[in-house]
Amino acid sequence: MSKQAKVEIIAIGNELLLGDVLDTNTNWLCKRITGVGGQVTRAAMIRDDTVAIADEIRSALDRLPDLIITTGGLGPTGDDITHQAVAEAVARPLKLHAEALTLVKARYETLAEKGYIKDSALTEARKKMAYLPKGATAVANPVGTAPAAVLQIGVSTLVSLPGVPEEMKGIYEETLPPTLRAIFGDSYYQERAIIAHCGDESSLAPILAEVVDAHPEVYIKSRAKRYGPEVRILLTLSAAGDARDEVERRIQSALDALIAVLATAGFGVEDQPPD
Amino acid sequence: MSKQAKVEIIAIGNELLLGDVLDTNTNWLCKRITGVGGQVTRAAMIRDDTVAIADEIRSALDRLPDLIITTGGLGPTGDDITHQAVAEAVARPLKLHAEALTLVKARYETLAEKGYIKDSALTEARKKMAYLPKGATAVANPVGTAPAAVLQIGVSTLVSLPGVPEEMKGIYEETLPPTLRAIFGDSYYQERAIIAHCGDESSLAPILAEVVDAHPEVYIKSRAKRYGPEVRILLTLSAAGDARDEVERRIQSALDALIAVLATAGFGVEDQPPD
Numbered sequence: 001m002s003k004q005a006k007v008e009i010i011a012i013g014n015e016l017l018l019g020d021v022l023d024t025n026t027n028w029l030c031k032r033i034t035g036v037g038g039q040v041t042r043a044a045m046i047r048d049d050t051v052a053i054a055d056e057i058r059s060a061l062d063r064l065p066d067l068i069i070t071t072g073g074l075g076p077t078g079d080d081i082t083h084q085a086v087a088e089a090v091a092r093p094l095k096l097h098a099e100a101l102t103l104v105k106a107r108y109e110t111l112a113e114k115g116y117i118k119d120s121a122l123t124e125a126r127k128k129m130a131y132l133p134k135g136a137t138a139v140a141n142p143v144g145t146a147p148a149a150v151l152q153i154g155v156s157t158l159v160s161l162p163g164v165p166e167e168m169k170g171i172y173e174e175t176l177p178p179t180l181r182a183i184f185g186d187s188y189y190q191e192r193a194i195i196a197h198c199g200d201e202s203s204l205a206p207i208l209a210e211v212v213d214a215h216p217e218v219y220i221k222s223r224a225k226r227y228g229p230e231v232r233i234l235l236t237l238s239a240a241g242d243a244r245d246e247v248e249r250r251i252q253s254a255l256d257a258l259i260a261v262l263a264t265a266g267f268g269v270e271d272q273p274p275d
Numbered sequence: 276m277s278k279q280a281k282v283e284i285i286a287i288g289n290e291l292l293l294g295d296v297l298d299t300n301t302n303w304l305c306k307r308i309t310g311v312g313g314q315v316t317r318a319a320m321i322r323d324d325t326v327a328i329a330d331e332i333r334s335a336l337d338r339l340p341d342l343i344i345t346t347g348g349l350g351p352t353g354d355d356i357t358h359q360a361v362a363e364a365v366a367r368p369l370k371l372h373a374e375a376l377t378l379v380k381a382r383y384e385t386l387a388e389k390g391y392i393k394d395s396a397l398t399e400a401r402k403k404m405a406y407l408p409k410g411a412t413a414v415a416n417p418v419g420t421a422p423a424a425v426l427q428i429g430v431s432t433l434v435s436l437p438g439v440p441e442e443m444k445g446i447y448e449e450t451l452p453p454t455l456r457a458i459f460g461d462s463y464y465q466e467r468a469i470i471a472h473c474g475d476e477s478s479l480a481p482i483l484a485e486v487v488d489a490h491p492e493v494y495i496k497s498r499a500k501r502y503g504p505e506v507r508i509l510l511t512l513s514a515a516g517d518a519r520d521e522v523e524r525r526i527q528s529a530l531d532a533l534i535a536v537l538a539t540a541g542f543g544v545e546d547q548p549p550d
Contacts (some may be wrong), residue, residue, distance in 0.1 A: 014494070014496060015496055015498060015511075016302075016305070016318075017305055017314075017315040017316070017317070017318065018305060018306075018309045018315075018494075018496075018513070019302050019303070019304075019305030019306030019307070019308070019309050019315075020306075020496070020511060021302075021498070022299065022302040023301075023302070024297065026298075026320070027291075027294050027296075027297040027298070028294070029294075030291070030292055030293060030294030031293075031294030031295075032294070033294070034293045034294050039292075040292040040293075040294075041292070041322060041327075042292070042319065042320065042321060042322070042327070043291075043292065043319065043320035044317065044318065044319045044320070045301070045317065045318035045319070046317060047316060047317070052316075052317070059334075075476060075477075076476055076477035076480050077476060077477075077479065077480045077483060077497055078480060078483065078484050078487070079496070123477060123478075124481075125477040125478070125480035125481065126477045128480075145477070164499065201350060201351055201352060202350075202351035202352075202398060202400040202401045202420070203398075203400070204352065205351050205352045205353060205400035205403075206399075206400065208352060208353065209353050212353070219289070219293075221289060221290055221293075221295070221354070222352055223290060223296070224439065236290075236295060238293070
């Protein structure tokens with residue numbers, strides 16, 4: 001099995017830390033990355049503060065992940081400072097990026113043509129979105145106005161995405177895939193889940209430990225699904241690898257072992273209906 | 276105005292980073308802390324890995340926040356390792372805590388009496404939840420079985436809460452308030468919001484900058500609320516302080532200034548209906 005690509009996510013915005021907005025971007029990205037066999041090792045939520053963001057990016061780079069994704073802070077207002085913080089973190093100047101400027105210009109022209117805005121003039125606030133750290137590549141935003149940026153720093157690819165979920169998803173799905181494929185390759189991921197009927201999660205601990213030890217390549221997680229007199233524990237098994245057959249065989253083997261030990265302990269098992 | 280209490284939140288659990296579970300605990304805590312005048316300066320999401328959790332706690336302690344809250348990893352299974360990671364981070368031994376053991380015992384006895392479980396015996400898995408870092412105080416869990424722990428490390432109070440949202444909220448609201456009052460005192464927070472009708476957020480940037488500069492104690496945030504031909508920008512103004520009158524006066528002054536500059540620029544304004 002080839003090395004699993006490691007990913008860190010940094011969500012940026014005071015509104016997140018004020019509790020004004022629930023960050024759903026990180027969860028969406030975690031699902032996507034897990035689904036292509038990557039591993040999100042860490043996620044952080046940082047205020048609109050250049051020093052704090054730059055510190056966080058430097059710490060992430062020190063851990064040598066394959067990919068660092070930031071979300072938020074790419075817009076036209078003064079508190080949108082992600083590109084500046086990235087530039088400071090990697091000690092590169094912030095420069096007006098010709099391709100990014102073309103992308104921003106084209107978006108405002110389209111918005112003006114459609115009557116969404118009156119004037120497509122490139123004001124300072126709009127031009128600000130085209131200043132990227134030196135060496136970055138601009139990636140088109142099919143939904144909003146701020147382009148994303150991709151910057152290679154040593155072994156790590158640093159991708160800056162907007163914070164508006166529709167824009168973040170649009171870029172991730174429509175214009176970022178070539179960058180993502182270079183990182184994740186064609187790895188395969190599978191997940192299976194069952195529900196165990198048991199007294200409480202503590203009765204499950206010694207049983208799980210046995211199966212976990214015997215199947216180190218499979219990740220097994222327990223989570224209480226329903227409390228009350230009939231406790232239900234959701235057991236999720238997942239694994240990633242290059243070969244589909246191998247991944248499926250490993251999960252099936254762990255699942256069989258788990259069902260056998262649950263039966264021995266007198267616990268009932270049911271399949272988890274797909275979401 | 277007295278110093279605003281600084282808080283860091285660390286959410287622990289592989290299920291969060293796999294994207295299997297959306298972390299709503301951090302957002303709930305951010306709202307609560309903002310509401311009593313505190314400031315969440317940073318939040319992180321870490322895997323069930325003792326070294327990674329201990330590293331994160333050490334980094335947080337280095338920034339000298341008033342409060343560090345961890346969520347998750349207090350349960351009976353082998354991947355619940357928060358207390359162990361805290362103990363490693365602060366170089367203290369993990370010890371069987373007499374009061375925590377009494378709390379765990381009492382909860383299992385109640386569950387057995389109510390018929391939720393058959394046997395209230397203190398198995399190793401159940402006893403595990405009563406091992407806390409030396410010097411910690413146990414805080415009763417009114418909802419689940421794992422007690423929370425409070426540990427004072429220099430200027431920082433470190434609180435470990437369970438990850439199940441109902442348990443986390445139950446402790447925060449029912450048994451943790453004395454600890455929280457010692458940190459946040461009686462500070463006051465107010466928030467006001469209006470909606471500006473404007474072409475797009477970029478037209479708003481220079482206008483906002485003027486009001487932000489003139490009212491440094493008030494936090495002003497813009498966020499696009501509706502796209503399309505009639506763009507709506509939600510503007511939130513908030514401030515915290517010791518005196519209610521002073522906080523209200525500052526927000527009202529910033530709000531008046533904002534409405535005035537928006538009118539001058541020809542943008543309509545409407546009140547934001549309460550949530």
